[in-house]
Amino acid sequence: MDRSDAAGLRDLFASMDEDDLVRRFFSGRAPPDDVVTRMAAVGERGGVGLVAALDGPDARGRIVAEAACELLPGGDGELGITVAPPYRGWLGPFLLDALVDDAAHRGIPGIEADVLVANRAMLAVLRRRGLAGMGHSDRPATLRVVIGTVGRVPPWPWRRRGRRLLVEHPGGTWHADDAARAAGYDVLVCPGPGGGWSACPAVRGEPCPLVAGADVVVDALPGETGRVVLESHRAHQPTVPVCVELPVRASPGPGNATTLPRGQGDAAVIGVVQRVARTGPGPRREGEP
Numbered sequence: 274m275d276r277s278d279a280a281g282l283r284d285l286f287a288s289m290d291e292d293d294l295v296r297r298f299f300s301g302r303a304p305p306d307d308v309v310t311r312m313a314a315v316g317e318r319g320g321v322g323l324v325a326a327l328d329g330p331d332a333r334g335r336i337v338a339e340a341a342c343e344l345l346p347g348g349d350g351e352l353g354i355t356v357a358p359p360y361r362g363w364l365g366p367f368l369l370d371a372l373v374d375d376a377a378h379r380g381i382p383g384i385e386a387d388v389l390v391a392n393r394a395m396l397a398v399l400r401r402r403g404l405a406g407m408g409h410s411d412r413p414a415t416l417r418v419v420i421g422t423v424g425r426v427p428p429w430p431w432r433r434r435g436r437r438l439l440v441e442h443p444g445g446t447w448h449a450d451d452a453a454r455a456a457g458y459d460v461l462v463c464p465g466p467g468g469g470w471s472a473c474p475a476v477r478g479e480p481c482p483l484v485a486g487a488d489v490v491v492d493a494l495p496g497e498t499g500r501v502v503l504e505s506h507r508a509h510q511p512t513v514p515v516c517v518e519l520p521v522r523a524s525p526g527p528g529n530a531t532t533l534p535r536g537q538g539d540a541a542v543i544g545v546v547q548r549v550a551r552t553g554p555g556p557r558r559e560g561e562p
């Protein structure tokens with residue numbers, strides 16, 4: 274993608290229906306010309322942009338898809354992607370893979386995106402690459418996510434607050450993540466091996482780079498998966514403190530990790546996480562001396 278693609282991008286955006294415009298731009302209108310021209314010049318600012326164009330005598334190079342990542346202050350890229358409806362079904366993941374490769378070659382470690390919770394297709398594409406949740410907002414309901422460009426494990430984004438809390442929980446969000454941020458943590462929520470992601474290092478018995486970069490971990494993955502992941506962390510990264518959050522009626526957690534309290538509110542939960550982060554791993558159960 275470069276400046277010469279601006280007219281083709283304008284035509285692509287002009288052909289989108291209102292729902293797709295909202296998914297792509299969070300607004301029912303196509304962006305104005307000067308914004309599209311700036312988008313096309315993303316490579317001049319150190320980012321990466323790709324277009325997919327039709328070939329052949331009648332196509333005149335018509336652009337049917339675009340994917341770009343604009344450089345963010347911390348070094349990651351901010352994702353935007355569009356595929357015209359007749360070309361959906363494979364082109365989105367294909368273009369994202371190509372963008373990820375280019376970004377990796379340029380030293381961009383992660384690609385971040387705000388995605389509407391209702392945008393199931395985009396979330397499915399990102400989930401398959403291995404996403405982690407960075408946060409969420411309510412109006413409109415969006416998730417902030419990050420994927421990695423080198424391998425399938427997302428990187429820790431640039432430190433915004435100082436300390437890092439990794440939460441392993443299905444879905445990429447966690448009930449106390451806002452409280453943790455308010456307490457001074459950067460929080461990543463990894464859905465673990467569920468959610469279509471088969472590249473989880475912990476289930477392959479390997480150290481997890483996200484755990485290695487964390488000051489403290491909360492394992493809130495249910496059932497057997499949670500147990501396997503926890504055992505792997507304990508075997509490979511025993512110095513990283515881990516808390517366990519169990520479903521309401523589950524039996525007591527393993528003795529090597531602190532079990533988080535239930536029904537006491539998010540502030541109490543984060544209070545325990547902070548204490549565990551300070552005092553390190555050890556066989557303790559909340560409420561016991």
Ligand SMILES: CC(C)(COP(=O)(O)OP(=O)(O)OC[C@H]1O[C@@H](n2cnc3c(N)ncnc32)[C@H](O)[C@@H]1OP(=O)(O)O)[C@@H](O)C(=O)NCCC(=O)NCCS
Pocket residue numbers: 293296297352353354355356357360361362363364365366386387388392393394395397398
């Ligand atoms: C998001 C987008 C780029 C994905 O590209 P694509 O070529 O459509 O990708 P796919 O067709 O492979 O669909 C991706 C996945 O979503 C699933 N999917 C598609 N529509 C879905 C829906 N309405 N609900 C649930 N899943 C859906 C597909 O089944 C597929 O999953 P699978 O491979 O496991 O079967 C494309 O849909 C698009 O341009 N949307 C409008 C703009 C937009 O949303 N941009 C993202 C802003 S960050």
